[in-house]
Amino acid sequence: MKKGLLILLFSLALAAAQAQCSICTKTAQQLGEKPAKGLNSGIIYLMLTPLAIIGIVGYRWWRRNHEEGEA
Secondary structure: OHHHHHHHHHHHHHHOOOOOOHHHHHHHHHHOHHHHHHHHHHHHHHHHHHHHHHHHHHHHHHHHHHHHHHO
């Protein structure tokens, strides 16, 4: 339970992160402040989508194995 809560809090902290590769940073500097924020939001969105899918699949796998162990 504690690990799940820790993972949830960590993933929420990632949503607020300002993460960009060097090429995206250079492009964002040329765009200006408002478009750069949109670009960063798009990068975060693209990062979270596969992580959410992996998390859902992992949780379902864990739940199925946990239920089989109790029976």
